[in-house]
Amino acid sequence: MAELRHRGAKDSDPPLEQQPSEDKGSDSELKVEKDGVSDNESKVDSGVPEVPVPPDDTPEVLNKALSGLSSRWKNWWVRGILTLAMISFFFFIIYLGPMVLMMIVLCVQIKCFHEIITIGYSVYHSYDLPWFRTLSWYFLLCVNYFFYGETVTDYFFTLVQREEPLRILSKYHRFISFALYLTGFCMFVLSLVKKHYRLQFYMFGWTHVTLLIVVTQSHLIIHNLFEGMIWFIVPISCVICNDIMAYMFGFFFGRTPLIKLSPKKTWEGFIGGLFATIVFGIMLSYVMAGCRYFVCPVEFNNDSNSFQVDCEPSELFQLQEYTLPGVLESVTGWTTVRLYPFQIHSIALSSFASIVGPFGGFFASGFKRAFKIKDFANTIPGHGGIMDRFDCQYLMATFVNVYIASFIRGPNPSKVIQQLLALRPDQQLYIFNSLKAHLTEKGLLPAVEA
Numbered sequence: 001m002a003e004l005r006h007r008g009a010k011d012s013d014p015p016l017e018q019q020p021s022e023d024k025g026s027d028s029e030l031k032v033e034k035d036g037v038s039d040n041e042s043k044v045d046s047g048v049p050e051v052p053v054p055p056d057d058t059p060e061v062l063n064k065a066l067s068g069l070s071s072r073w074k075n076w077w078v079r080g081i082l083t084l085a086m087i088s089f090f091f092f093i094i095y096l097g098p099m100v101l102m103m104i105v106l107c108v109q110i111k112c113f114h115e116i117i118t119i120g121y122s123v124y125h126s127y128d129l130p131w132f133r134t135l136s137w138y139f140l141l142c143v144n145y146f147f148y149g150e151t152v153t154d155y156f157f158t159l160v161q162r163e164e165p166l167r168i169l170s171k172y173h174r175f176i177s178f179a180l181y182l183t184g185f186c187m188f189v190l191s192l193v194k195k196h197y198r199l200q201f202y203m204f205g206w207t208h209v210t211l212l213i214v215v216t217q218s219h220l221i222i223h224n225l226f227e228g229m230i231w232f233i234v235p236i237s238c239v240i241c242n243d244i245m246a247y248m249f250g251f252f253f254g255r256t257p258l259i260k261l262s263p264k265k266t267w268e269g270f271i272g273g274l275f276a277t278i279v280f281g282i283m284l285s286y287v288m289a290g291c292r293y294f295v296c297p298v299e300f301n302n303d304s305n306s307f308q309v310d311c312e313p314s315e316l317f318q319l320q321e322y323t324l325p326g327v328l329e330s331v332t333g334w335t336t337v338r339l340y341p342f343q344i345h346s347i348a349l350s351s352f353a354s355i356v357g358p359f360g361g362f363f364a365s366g367f368k369r370a371f372k373i374k375d376f377a378n379t380i381p382g383h384g385g386i387m388d389r390f391d392c393q394y395l396m397a398t399f400v401n402v403y404i405a406s407f408i409r410g411p412n413p414s415k416v417i418q419q420l421l422a423l424r425p426d427q428q429l430y431i432f433n434s435l436k437a438h439l440t441e442k443g444l445l446p447a448v449e450a
Helices: 026-030 039-044 060-065 071-096 098-125 132-155 157-162 164-171 173-190 197-226 229-253 267-289 326-332 341-355 358-370 386-408 413-421 425-442
Strands: 257-259 262-266 299-301 306-308 320-323 336-339
Touching (some): 098 386, 197 229, 229 386, 341 386, 358 386
Antiparallel strands (some): 299 306
């Protein structure tokens, strides 16, 4: 990542300046410099750190093969080839199983955190102040310890209760997490330097907002994965499909600018991506809903000490017959249609990925424009950094988690039994008698004569 050069005040951040007035010419709205910032913004935001234009990171093999094409078509082919490579890698890690998927999510989280923190560190480093990068990574460790500790306690309860060290760590997990965070908080206070208080608190907030955006969302992605791999694959695939189809429709048919934050985004691409993603979501859901490997919750098998994905599919993943509305019946000629209920839910997922999901990308575009950078990093030629590819995924992860909790998830008997087995014998007996009396009162058990 190219280093940011901070230009401005010694003791405080540069003041916010007014945004440039709306340019009347449509050509000036679409004009973007190589660093991703328009001429008007370059003149107004003179106090914002600038970044040199990054060198061309396209592999030499592709440069030679596409040397005869215009820059527009060259970028199209580079993005297309590397998109296919990333999709192939995505299918490969799905084949490797849920454990590998969790590790990949953790690696992506760390890389995204690194890319965002590097931008802030470049500004902070110019003041030669200590501990910012150290404290940022320390807080990342603390937050991950808290979230993953909660996950282990929740989904590996039997294993935790079986091992004495894990049982102790689980019992005092939240206290340990708080103590770790408190240590970092005290280290930050001790690192405060006179005349730079405002900047240091600014970077403290930078770190915590980054943790909120990146670490919390990646934790929710893993929770979605435990509900069944279909809740992980379909939302991510819908975002990828929308990104590709919006780019394709915009590339060939785009004429009307969508939002000034991303001048290359068009209404034609936005609407075309919406319909294409909904169709894709319904089709992908139909293929995956019939496979137990994708629909069963990911659970830990205590006998084999490994993950298992095997169950009797719920009604959500069983074909059911639906009566079509009169309008669709007149168009298709069908009176009924057989669908998986999950396919109906996939419409909500696809719609969110197409309508609200792009705002994660717009948010990232605004962030990059604030610091006059084109991409978060140069990790993927033609695509930028890892954060450039996952800016919409994090917003999608939160929606899926809330959607499951609101409309899908019910009580989990296996988790209740695990918690009951961890109680003392007298507590278990009390619960048994209470449950027996309740079932007898309901008439589900015969009354016992005195």
